[in-house]
Every structure is written in structure tokens, then in C-alpha cells.
Amino acid sequence: MRVATGRASLSDGRMFSVVVEGYGIGRQRQAQRTFNLPFNQLQGMVQMVARQGWRILSVTPVESAENSNTPPGSVPAAAPATQPASEPVPAAPSAPPAAKPAVTHAPSHAAVPVNTYKPKDPFVGTVIENYSLVGEGAIGRVNHITFDLAGGEPQLQYLEGQSIGIIPEGTDANGKPHKLRLYSIASTRHGDNMAGHTVSLCVRQLQYEKDGETINGVCSTYLCDIEPGAKVKITGPVGKEMLLPDDEDANVIMLATGTGIAPMRTYLRRMFEPTERETNGWHFRGKAWLFMGAPKTPNLLYDADFELYQSAFPDNFRYTKAISREQENARGGRMYIQDRVLEHADEIFAMIENPKTHVYMCGLKGMEPGIDEAMSAAAAAKGLDWAELRPALKKAERWHVETY
Numbered sequence: 354m355r356v357a358t359g360r361a362s363l364s365d366g367r368m369f370s371v372v373v374e375g376y377g378i379g380r381q382r383q384a385q386r387t388f389n390l391p392f393n394q395l396q397g398m399v400q401m402v403a404r405q406g407w408r409i410l411s412v413t414p415v416e417s418a419e420n421s422n423t424p425p426g427s428v429p430a431a432a433p434a435t436q437p438a439s440e441p442v443p444a445a446p447s448a449p450p451a452a453k454p455a456v457t458h459a460p461s462h463a464a465v466p467v468n469t470y471k472p473k474d475p476f477v478g479t480v481i482e483n484y485s486l487v488g489e490g491a492i493g494r495v496n497h498i499t500f501d502l503a504g505g506e507p508q509l510q511y512l513e514g515q516s517i518g519i520i521p522e523g524t525d526a527n528g529k530p531h532k533l534r535l536y537s538i539a540s541t542r543h544g545d546n547m548a549g550h551t552v553s554l555c556v557r558q559l560q561y562e563k564d565g566e567t568i569n570g571v572c573s574t575y576l577c578d579i580e581p582g583a584k585v586k587i588t589g590p591v592g593k594e595m596l597l598p599d600d601e602d603a604n605v606i607m608l609a610t611g612t613g614i615a616p617m618r619t620y621l622r623r624m625f626e627p628t629e630r631e632t633n634g635w636h637f638r639g640k641a642w643l644f645m646g647a648p649k650t651p652n653l654l655y656d657a658d659f660e661l662y663q664s665a666f667p668d669n670f671r672y673t674k675a676i677s678r679e680q681e682n683a684r685g686g687r688m689y690i691q692d693r694v695l696e697h698a699d700e701i702f703a704m705i706e707n708p709k710t711h712v713y714m715c716g717l718k719g720m721e722p723g724i725d726e727a728m729s730a731a732a733a734a735k736g737l738d739w740a741e742l743r744p745a746l747k748k749a750e751r752w753h754v755e756t757y
């Protein structure tokens with residue numbers, strides 16, 4: 354697609370409002386987003402949208418009076434895609450302003466909602482939607498499932514980085530009700546539809562072979578198979594480990610494999626999704642860098658959204674993929690996330706030296722040794738001892754890990 358921009362040069366400072374329509378995997382989901390972009394980012398956005406098989410609905414110049422106040426990637430106030438809700442959970446107080454970079458902390462733990470609903474008296478939510486997140490040829494099943502939380506007394510509220518519990522239907526081998534399983538929340542506190550009373554999860558069906566038989570995980574299968582309208586027992590929220598700092602100038606390095614992307618999606622939506630930014634008033638200005646590991650391209654979760662954010666916010670968001678069965682590392686082996694960490698070690702450590710930088714890791718437990726090894730090697734190359742540095746980062750609440 355060609356975009357008519359009139360007289361314009363690469364140094365053109367004019368802003369354009371771009372309305373993009375995208376589809377989820379399988380084309381079952383439709384979403385319209387409006388981004389404000391400077392002229393020199395338009396071409397990149399158009400190419401990215403074409404690559405994803407999405408559509409640009411309109412490109413219109415933004416009035417120059419607005420231009421002066423409109424950072425790249427932001428949404429024009431006049432074009433909300435949905436009716437936004439107010440912030441359901443008050444943001445915790447920000448760190449006091451400081452002359453030089455101060456350590457950036459996660460929200461005050463006292464302000465974080467926990468265990469509003471306990472296993473003995475869970476909230477019964479209703480499934481709104483359940484769709485596949487993986488493309489054709491992917492390994493396994495991963496679904497995005499959204500529950501309505503409306504009508505809760507009290508309302509189940511949560512923050513980005515928390516988890517909820519799900520109690521599957523039925524009984525275990527001893528005839529007892531199933532125990533809850535935890536799932537990282539994949540939506541921001543406003544929910545995917547911005548209504549302020551939904552929560553979404555990103556669930557991989559557990560499947561393994563035992564004695565020649567395929568065993569399906571109880572809760573993950575229950576969730577992947579669940580139909581809209583079904584009632585589900587929900588507990589929580591829980592977790593304070595993966596909270597995002599309040600500071601709009603924080604830097605955030607994210608290391609995710611598989612469904613470990615769930616908390617990262619909440620951060621990235623909070624930072625870059627137009628309707629989110631409009632509602633939360635939290636205008637992230639730092640650097641966010643996502644390292645995402647998957648076995649194959651069709652297993653990359655929410656990939657098109659992240660590509661879109663990178664196009665709209667190239668100065669604030671970087672997206673690096675490790676696709677183990679398709680890409681080779683420097684030694685000719687499979688490309689894992691730790692290989693990408695090693696490749697970019699200098700830049701990662703330069704960022705970590707800044708006290709405003711937080712690192713988040715989420716995914717299967719098996720990813721930890723590889724990342725640790727890569728960080729040790731990268732630290733050693735800079736004359737640093739990772740065995741000392743990691744606990745120091747942890748103590749400063751800048752190293753956040755949730756693996757399962």
C-alpha cells in the first residue's frame with residue numbers, strides 16, 4: 354500500500370494518525386488501533402502491517418497544534434477505539450523525583466491486591482472467549498482465554514504481573530475436588546476490552562507420553578477446551594514478584610519462553626497499546642526489550658502485536674526472537690533465548706548498570722540454567738561476577754523471576 358503524504362522529506366516533522374486493523378491467529382479476532390507516527394516511521398509501519406496480513410484503514414495528518422504535544426506512537430485523544438474504564442486499581446505512589454537516576458522500585462507492596470478470593474470461596478467467572486494463539490504447524494496448543502469478573506462482591510482486581518488460580522471441574526484420582534492451578538495474568542488491570550472487569554490467561558495444554566499413552570494435564574486441558582459462557586472457579590490474585598515499576602522512565606528487559614510471555618504482554622500493553630495508554634495515563638518513556646523464545650515461528654505468541662508496537666515505538670521497544678528449530682546460534686546449534694542474551698550481552702549489561710533497569714524472566718523452570726550461564730559468561734567478559742551481581746539485583750528488587 355502507498356500512503357499519500359503530499360510534499361514531505363525524511364526530516365518532515367509532521368505526525369500522522371494511522372488506523373490499523375489486525376486479526377488474531379486463525380483470523381477469528383479483529384482489533385482496530387490508532388497510532389500517531391512521525392512521517393519517517395510510516396513506511397516501516399505500512400510494511401510491517403502488510404507482512405502480518407493486516408490492513409491500514411486510514412492515514413490522516415494530525416493537526417500541527419496537537420503535533421507539538423503528541424509523542425510518537427501515542428493515540429490521538431479524539432479517537433478512542435473502545436469506551437475506556439477508569440483505573441480500577443489506584444496506582445501506588447511513584448518514587449520521589451531525584452536529580453540523578455534513582456533506583457526504580459516496583460509498586461509499594463501494601464497497595465497490591467492479594468487473595469481477594471480464596472479456594473474455599475472462589476469467585477465464579479464466566480468465559481467470554483477462548484481462541485488459539487498458535488499458527489498452523491505449531492507445536493502443541495496454546496489458548497488465550499478471557500473471563501468476565503463482573504458482579505464480584507468485592508470485585509476481583511489485579512495488577513500487571515500477578516497470577517490467578519483456577520480450580521478445574523471434577524475430582525482427582527482420590528475422589529477429592531481438584532486443587533487450584535496458578536496462571537499468570539495476560540491482560541492489564543483494565544482487561545483486553547478496557548471495561549475493567551475481565552481477566553485473560555495464556556494457557557498451554559500440558560501433554561506428555563507415559564507408558565505409550567498420551568496424558569493430558571487436568572487444568573490446562575479443561576481451560577483449552579472450555580466454551581464461552583462456561584462458569585469457572587477463580588481465586589486470587591496472587592504474586593508480588595513480577596510487578597512493573599511505576600516509573601515512566603524505567604527500563605525493562607524481558608526474558609520469556611512460551612506462556613512466560615503472559616506477564617510481558619501485560620507490561621507491553623500497558624506501555625504501548627493505544628487504548629491502554631489513553632486510559633492509564635502512564636506514558637512509558639524508558640526502553641523495553643523483549644527476548645522471546647519459541648520452538649517455531651507459529652509458536653510465537655502475540656507476535657503481531659509486538660511487531661506493531663516496535664513499528665510504532667522504535668525508540669522505546671525492541672523485540673528479539675530466538676526460534677530454536679529455525680535459527681542457528683553462533684556455534685551452529687539451535688538458537689535459544691540464552692544465545693540471544695549472549696549475543697547482546699554488552700547492551701544488556703550497559704542497561705543493567707542503570708539503576709532504573711529491571712529484568713523479568715518468565716517461562717518453564719528449564720530456562721533458568723541457560724540464562725544464568727549466559728549472564729555469567731557475559732558478566733565475566735565485563736570483569737563482573739554474576740554470582741555476586743544477581744543477588745544484589747534481586748535485593749534491589751530489579752531481578753524478577755517467575756518460572757514453573
Ligand SMILES: Cc1cc2nc3c(=O)[nH]c(=O)nc-3n(C[C@H](O)[C@H](O)[C@H](O)COP(=O)(O)OP(=O)(O)OC[C@H]3O[C@@H](n4cnc5c(N)ncnc54)[C@H](O)[C@@H]3O)c2cc1C
Binds near residue numbers: 534536561562756757
Ligand atoms: C506462578 C505460576 C504461573 C503459571 N502461569 C502459567 C501460564 O501463564 N500458562 C500456563 O500454561 N501455565 C502456567 N503455569 C503452570 C500451571 O499452573 C499448571 O501447572 C499447568 O497448566 C499444568 O497443569 P495441569 O492441571 O494441566 O497438569 P496436571 O494434571 O496437574 O499435571 C501436571 C503433573 O504432570 C506430571 N508431568 C508433567 N509433565 C510430565 C512429563 N513430561 N512426564 C511425566 N510426568 C509429567 C507432573 O507430575 C506434574 O506435576 C503457572 C504456574 C505457576 C506456579
